[in-house]
Amino acid sequence: MAAALPVCYHGAITREECEVLMGKKHKNGAYLIRDSETIQGAMCLCVYYQRVVYTYRVLQTHTGHYTLMTAGGLDETYFKTLDDLIRHYKKKNQGLAMHLRHSIKRKTSMLVKPQKPPDLPPESRRTQPPPPDGDGDGDADGDGDYENVPAYSSDYVEVLPP
Numbered sequence: 001m002a003a004a005l006p007v008c009y010h011g012a013i014t015r016e017e018c019e020v021l022m023g024k025k026h027k028n029g030a031y032l033i034r035d036s037e038t039i040q041g042a043m044c045l046c047v048y049y050q051r052v053v054y055t056y057r058v059l060q061t062h063t064g065h066y067t068l069m070t071a072g073g074l075d076e077t078y079f080k081t082l083d084d085l086i087r088h089y090k091k092k093n094q095g096l097a098m099h100l101r102h103s104i105k106r107k108t109s110m111l112v113k114p115q116k117p118p119d120l121p122p123e124s125r126r127t128q129p130p131p132p133d134g135d136g137d138g139d140a141d142g143d144g145d146y147e148n149v150p151a152y153s154s155d156y157v158e159v160l161p162p
Helices: 017-024 082-089
Strands: 030-035 043-049 050-060 064-067 110-112 157-160
Touching: 017 030, 017 043, 017 050, 064 082
Parallel strands: none
Antiparallel strands: 030 043, 043 050, 050 064, 110 157
């Protein structure tokens, strides 16, 4: 199972939405993580300092580790989780405009689209849903347990903040 995303992760919000959230917080060292609008699969660590939002690109390696994109010639530091990265940059003098101090937490649950399964040949694709099991909820045992809902029932998974 993938590691839980930190509560400061806001998903696919725009740079403008990020700036509005940070302006409302109006505290030096306020931060959040959002998806990059320009690089697919990358994220942005956004830090508020003296009424300016500084944006640092967060990249994930093929091994699943995270790093901040650095200028040429500087060593990159790798972290197992986003929480480890955040913990590191809460320390002073780590290269950010301001060390991380105030997490801007998402207020609502988030819908995360799961990764798309590999394309199957046309003859193996399901064209019709399976016949109902009799109780109308689509699961085989009839108890309505969410874990037994067929995978094709929704394209999204709800992620709630802790």
